[in-house]
Amino acid sequence: MSDLTKKSAAELAAMLAAGETTSVAITQACLDQIDAVDTDIHAFLHVDAEGALAQAAASDARRAAGTPASPLDGVPVAVKDVLATEGLPTTCGSKILDGWIPPYDATVVSRLKEAGLPILGKTNMDEFAMGSSTEHSAYGPTRNPWDTDRIPGGSGGGSAAAVAAFEAPLALGTDTGGSIRQPGAVTGTVGLKPTYGGISRYGLVAMANSLDQVGPVTRTVLDAALLHEVIGGHDPLDSTSIDQPLPALADAARQGAAGDLAGVRIGVISELRGEGYQAGVEQRFDEAVALLTKAGAEVVEVSCPSFVHALAAYYLIMPSEASSNLARFDAMRYGLRVVPDGDPSAEEVMRATRDAGFGDEVKRRIILGTYALSSGYYDAYYGQAQKVRTLISRDFEAAFAKADVLVSPTAPTTAFKIGEKLDDPVAMYLNDVATIPANLAGIPGLSLPAGLAPEDGLPVGFQVLAPALADDRLYRVGAALEAMLEKEWGGPLLAQAPALGGAR
Template sequence: MSRSSSGDSTQLSAAELAAKIHARELSSEEVTRAHLDRIAEVDGEYNAFLHVAPEAALAAARVVDASLAAGAEPASALAGVPLALKDVFTTTDMPTTCASKILEGWMSPYDATVTAKLRAAGIPILGKTNMDEFAMGSSTENSAYGPTRNPWDTTRIPGGSGGGSAAALASHQAPLAIGTDTGGSIRQPAAVTATVGTKPTYGTVSRYGLVACASSLDQGGPCGRTVLDTALLHEVIAGHDPRDSTSRDVPIPAVVAAAREGARADLAGVKVGVVRELHSDSYQPGVLASFDAAVAVLKDLGAEVIEVSCPHFEYGLPSYYLVMPSEVSSNLARFDAMRYGLRAGDDGTHSADQVMALTRAAGFGPEVKRRIMLGTYALSAGYYDAYYGQALKVRTLIAQDFDRAYEQVDVLVSPTSPFTPWKLGEKVDDPLAMYLSDLCTLPTNLAGHPAMSVPSGLSVDDGMPVGLQIMAPAFADDRLYRVGAAYEAARGPIA
């Protein structure tokens, strides 16, 4: 994996950069410029970014520097630290494409709430990162603008759908990133790139301006190279938003304090549950070995580890792949060639219906079309109760499994993904094999609970990164950071 030069600011964590910027030992402008230079140097190899905005990023950095020079307090704990933004959040100064031809070059008239929070916090946005089209995929191979490559091995996938954000972190092109997680799209890329990613409790990070994939599942979240960095970003983007009807007006847990406490304390008194249904002989042996070693570290830290059963998790995959495509079918109906985006066949010889059909045929990629068709079928007359209705019942049973498990333990753990990153092209013609990579992550999306992936080492099979998934009850996101930081500190550096 290509690394930055020794002593370069791109090697520092976001927390370290923030401390140096706020102490005026480094300027935000020079840190931002160093990352822009890094992007120019290496992103041709990785394709992590769809759009880079050097002028806007440097202008935002100069504002931070001027404010600090005038003696003002930093706008946030991360003021001046640059960030990479997944290209599914709207931005007024950069295109928002969702990695789709149907939105190529589209400029939003408004910023997403997450975007606005980043700007208000004084965080320069380096650019927009690559992703599976409309966040549908587990490999970032479904992008209309070419696949992203894993910095650990450029012949392999970086996970998906947020592979661009994860690859930007792993290749030191950005110290922070934002992703979204519908069924694992933050956590699975984090696992296969040895980075950290958190899916917050559903409704605690605004979805206003997040282009919808599956509205009851989508959740924006923070990505970083350390647990503390991810916690610091979590506190910036979380909070109630009246413009999002699904936003919850509840206090945000003290995730930064939890991360700092976890890094310097043991886990005595913490009960950890190993989910029996998320530990299978069908998983890659190196993944299981890494997970078992991680559980041993948690025990050494003083945690009480017990096995728990969540019997309906085995139905999570079929349930998810009915609920999610059904919502996709509804949400993507807005891309009709009438109001914005691509318009094909508009030569005066086609009806509006024909223009719509031609546009959707030309603008959507194969995976998006597959999920629209699956969802439309599941919602159709005569099949709704048999498919979508049944999937919602299973979703309830999975939530009940979680509730019973959390009566026994504080957090649950599992591998983040059953597999290490596979070779580019290896599974593109086998959608089911691709979907299986979400086995461990999607139950938390169905329940709306928070979960984190933290690196757990390299697989003995192939030397590729593996992730430990930590799950917690709704609105108990701080538990993720306490356990994750304690494990990270005890685990030590990843080779």
Template sequence: MSSWIKKSAAELADALAAGEVTSVELTQAHLDRIAAVDGDADSGVHAFLHVDAEGALAQAKASDERRAAGIPASRLDGVPIAVKDILTTIGTPTTAGSKILEGWIPPYDATVVKKLKDAGLPILGKTNMDEFAMGSSTEQSAFGPTRNPWDQSRIPGGSGGGSAAAVAAFEAPLAIGTDTGGSIRQPGAVTGTVGVKPTYGGVSRYGLIAMANSLDQVGPVTRTVLDSALLHEVIGGHDPLDSTSIDAPVGDLADAARHGAGGDLTGVRVGVITELGGEGYQAGVLAKFNESLELLRSAGAEVVEVSCPHFVHALATYYLLMPSEASSNLAKFDAMRFGLRVVPDGDPSAEDVMRASRDAGFGDEVKRRIILGTYALSSGYYDAYYGQAQKVRTLITQDFDKAFESVDVLVSPTSPTTAFKLGEKTDDPLAMYLNDLATIPANLAGVPGISLPNGLAEEDGLPSGFQILAPVTEDARLYRVGAALEALLEKNWGGPILDRLPELEGVQA
């Protein structure tokens, strides 16, 4: 195994700039790692649905030529990356983890993908995910589950478990995910990686196959806080092609992370959200959370308790609003224009074809949410369900506003538990939904959040996550506080948490 694959993206960028390694060498090393450990639906990590070795090496060669000419496209030029298979990519399949889009090759790049290419990052391939981002375990993928590199009998989180697992398994130094109710942060927590949900509208959604337009957000998946900051700077910024994009500067996020890594949080007020802890949270997760709070205090931060009373309604609110938007968004997958088409025997009508195609193309969880959303939007129930949920969403946003009047950031465990066993919750949708209990409020209010690994739970030796939330457009605070905590934790551990990842067994390439 090449030693390069265990380096951070920032270290790889420095090595490229110093001429110590080429992008082709780095890209090939990661492709070799994918071939060795990723496998398929039956074995291995299965983080990738499609690997574009030829395309990635061609992009790496172009990067090396730019470096040789002294005109790198960005700080990260030449550092390989993986992309969640919900963002459109010219020339490579985009399935959103669904049979209904199997084999579809988009005619355009998502804005985020275009920015990655413009910045010179070779794209290794597309990562596995719960179908249309509907899930918390990546078990709802139509192409088989991804497995957690810490224990391949367990889930890697969802819906973006493929991106998180690829980064944790050293198959990619960077990845792109999307977060609708925690789909970047929750996988980060259970795989020992860093995941960021930027301020809503801070990263373009153009080319993202939408599940819920008012909730979806693209963000970084990395192994360090600084790497997330560097990637966030690449993909962030206003996009005129996205009507939900905000015209606000990205800011010097990497500088905030470097400043935080010094470990001084004097004057920073940290609010512990009362409603996001206690009953229902694994004892080992709470223990690591409390240890992290003590480290923040040791760095000079003032830690206080903050109540956000309407957060207790966030889960119910989310599971009315999100399915409502999803049912509307998925109506376009009708077998008439693109995607899977199933033609029943006899002389079927367009409606018959549509029904048969959607039945064959959508999985159980997608069907469940379409039905729930259609019901919530139906005549006679709209005001009672969807309308009321929007009102509660406003109250949750007001809770955030009030809390941020007295503290700089809010914190909680990212996920109530560590990674559970594959198959453990697939027959209990409500138990599955509860995994996003702590992450959903941020999506409802549009505030930015980060999850970073804060240790291994005593009960099972698996990673837990620490979540930090900041006010809208104050993403830099995440990186300052996150980098400070990361530095203190690594000092205690003697290095990054992924240094303790068990060696993965090889699979047949």
């Protein structure tokens, strides 16, 4: 494995600026690492070696001319396969879109290209982002680089695994109920869900429009801030986009890395711990909170009583929106088409196509969502879930009156074994219990590594939540904790992963 693949994005950018390496060298090192380990990890569904190297060569030409497009110009990135990429396949992990090549780029992909980041390829995911383990991909599961018998989280396990296995320094994911943060927790990477509307959703194949958000997946908090600044900001193509400038995110991360949190109030959410949480997860969480106190933060306990209903509300709202969004896959306009024998009607073609093209989890959520929206049940289920959503937002408002940021474990357990929960959907859904409230309220959340659980030696995630539009607070607190933890560990947590590209 090349030393270049071990560098953070910020380090690579500094080396490029100093003329110590080239984008072609960095991109080739990432491609070589993909060749070496991805047979075991399966983080990528499509690798665009030719395109990435061409983009890297163009970046080197800009550097040579003294006109880099951005601070990250030349640093490679991987993209979750739910984002439209012109000329590259976009399958959403589903057979129903097998072979579809979009004629346009998602706004975030356009911004990556404008900033000069070579795109390595498209990463694996649970089909249409429905899952917490990346086992529901129609193209096979992704494996956790820490232990290839275990899941890398979901739905964006491919992006998290690519970063953890040193195949890419940066990646994009999407977070509907925790699909950036939960994979980050179980792979020892950093993942951020921004304020709803803070990053464009144009070109994101929607599962649940009121919940989905694009965000960065990285190995350091500073890298996440740098990538966030590239892809964030207002987009007139997205009606949910917030029309105001981003705060100074990278500066907040650099300030936090100095380790001074004097005057910062941190609220520990009492409902997001206790029963159902692995002992080692709680131990590492408590140790991290103690470090924040040592850095000068004031720690208080806050209660958000409506959070106990968040999981139930989410699994009514999300399937309802998903059932509406997936109605577009009708075999008539694009994607897979299965034509039964004889002279089938349009309805029969549609039925056969959806039966062959959608996996079991997608079918399950479509049925649940259609039921919740049906006549006679809308008020009893979907309507009630939206009322709970309002209560959750009010709980957050009350909690943020007492604290600047809120903290909890990101996920209740470390990575479970592949296949362990496939036959128990409810057990799978419980992995999102700590991440879902932020999506329902539209506030930003960050997950960063908090260490290894003593029971199994696997990564534990620490979650930081902030009020809407206060994403910079996440970077300040996250970077401060990261710096203190790495000082204790003697380096990044991923340095403790098994040697073969982080895989074993």
